[in-house]
Amino acid sequence: MKLTDLNRYRRIGASSTLLEIGPHRVLIDAGMDPKEIGYAAIPDYSLIGDAPLDLILLTHCHLDHLGSLPMIVRDHPEATVACSRPSHFLAARMLRNSYNVMRRQKEELAITEYPLYTKADIQKLDEIMLPVPFGQMKKFGSEGQDLEVTFFPAGHVAGAAGIRLVYKHRKIFITGDVLFTDQRTLPGADFPEEDFDTIILETTRGRTDRTPETSRETETARFLKTIRNTLQHGGSVLIPTFALGRMQEVLTLLRDAQRDGDIPESPVICSGLGLDLVDYFDAIARKTGAVRFHRSVLKELGVRTINRYPQPGRNVPEKGIYLLSSGMLVEHTPSYIAASCMLEHPENAVCFVGYCDPETPGGKLLASHHDDSFLFETLDYSCKIRAAIEQFDLSGHADRDELLNFALSRNPRAVVLAHGDPEAREWFDDAFAEHAPNIKVTDPIPSEQYQV
Template identity: 30%
Template sequence: MIRYRALGDAGEMGASAHLVTVDGAALVLDAGLHPRHRRLPDYGPAQAASPLAIVLSHAHMDHVGSLPVARRLLPRARIYCTQTTRSLARVALRHHVERDRGYAATTGLLYSRDEVESLTFEDVAYETPHALADGLTHLTLFDAGHLPGSAGLLIERQGRRLFYTGDTHLVDRAYQLGARLPEAPVDVLMLESTQGANAALDGVEQGDLVSTLIEEIDKCLKIGGRVLLPIFAFGRAQEIQTLLARATLSGALPVVPVFVSGLPAHVSRICDGHASRIRRVLPHVRFDAMSTQSFEDGQGHAPPPGPCILLAGSGMLSDGSLSARLARSLEGDPKNSIIFVGYVDPDTPGHALKAGDREVAARLVSIPFSAHARRADLVEIVRRLRPRHVVLVHGDETARLALGSLIGAVMPEVKIHRPAPAQTLSIALSAGP
């Protein structure tokens, strides 16, 4: 018997946390925090189940942001992840504590810096089975291709096999190679469904996105403009830095100053430290060898003069962020460009700017880079792993419905589950294949 319950958001993307029980052994997979609403998972069912482990798929806050709370409530559960995720998760959690101080006077801190520093992790290398404390449950991590250190999680116990994709990307990108998968078959596949309803990405190739970005940057620089790329520090920054360096070396872009703000630059340095553990497209490339300059997050910092490229967080122009201040400084000049290189939430200042809530002279461009698998690739994951059951997670209800229909049309023998909030899903498995 395999049981599943969403501890965090079900039917939407936010605080990812899942309780799975495989033949009596309970584990918590991810411990996220909703990035805008500070909404925590409900760890009550996990406390009742007394899990062996908390296993992290990667270091984005919607997957690790409530980890100190989970540790407080589940003190006996060991924390497992890749060594790269351990390093990046500490940075993400420390950064959150500093930002969270603004809420302390009214709602209190969710957790303290001391709680972050006291976390202990057990490192797990890719594709190396690791026995958990009960000696009967084994964990194997597979590179998910989503973020440096990201992993899909294979849990095996007494012949049962459950695989959780985490956030995944099958196709090679500028910095990272695509995801690897375990051998088929698995009994249960927990499949992310972020792009499950996004037909706009069908047929969009990574190379086309890169070409569009380079062309837009080149156009702006040639007329003496400055380019702002609002970016996420974890993952997207490393991808964009890599492709900019490649374009400059090849002559596709002119040599101009490239500025990278504090947190993205710090994350890139950490990735250099874990270079041997990250499956990279260009193994010899290091960020510390790229011709970039630090651009600190100090209040009131004006953009440098002359043609240049600015990489700054946040990726959605969150209030008070360096990217938001830079956008305000640059938007009045028609020579400048503000280029969004990924998803922008409808409830953020970045989306308001894109939607024309205020008139700007600068050129606004959106290029749909994504670290999440396209829906055709999600179906391909199911085809390769041949699961008996698919549990659709990490997607809104529209995405889960659309993806479930696509899977059902190709593999009607697969049982599709879209668990509701607070629902415990019980999957009885026969002895046969």
């Protein structure tokens, strides 16, 4: 098998990998890098060359895996595009939101090439995508040269899939983004218990060590305690959340916590794409059973929306829980605007429940200290950090030891490191060298081709 990482940067970003397996040319994901703008944000598709693509496989619908898919489909209409059934529900909606963001950025930042695709491109993609049920093998190619493809639930987020490829008895497994632990809305990964020749392994949490006394349960309890204490002392809680998966998970967690008396009843205010995706999760639950979610959670919590915010520095007028996109306080999003209102008031709390890139406003806030000045650049507003700032390890990604143990248990000849920053990949490289030096480990440099 030949492998080329099309991501321009050796980090989490525009995930896209070209595999050449026998006569088959297969693209895994077609993402967009949230740190970059314009064509710099997409994979280097020039490396695909003039030869046709046979197959495009989507692991899940976060934009770092999905965001440039309409472009590659437009340029390679000959390719079959396959994904899990839940991902088929979500893909077009996520891409329409990305299109709208690019339209806004075109005006605000004068990015002439935006939007990189049209609504017609999204519609065309939605029409040709092939949804494949989990666990159902599909064959692609001609007899004697078949490539067998099977999607398996990967946890992480609705529709996320690990993918098994089989060609002439050689088995390749792509983990995609994976979480082995059950969430309230989604079971953990259910990967096949068999040996693989090659594993392409996500490494997101490679530099994050979870202490023995820290678990999802203890972090959830600490999170609810912070909410409870903040509300009881007259403050409001801002929970920046990723729209896809995390908002629906936290809504369910808050509903359960109110039922059990772990937090007091309080107004729950939501806004952003995540609230719209509630209906999609409800449909996925009813039609596929792949998630455990019902939109009645909104009624049970009495969720309200917010369309107008006070001026930066003026506290939110209604005390409560503000569950808002985006999870990293990205500029122009509801959570970014709400933070500018809440940060200066000591009774409030900002609770991060997922990963924050250090270069985003959320990452910068987490690296700051109490009473530091914090600048909201796009609002031209600076204030002292007086609210409590907390981060809780409720990640949608598996711990590094879980990923290592999964890979070792499948006895691969080769492992390819993917979807991680250099420090994360380095930990896995060292760990495999220690525990299984016979395994060939490849940490691909972008744009270089490897024989695996």
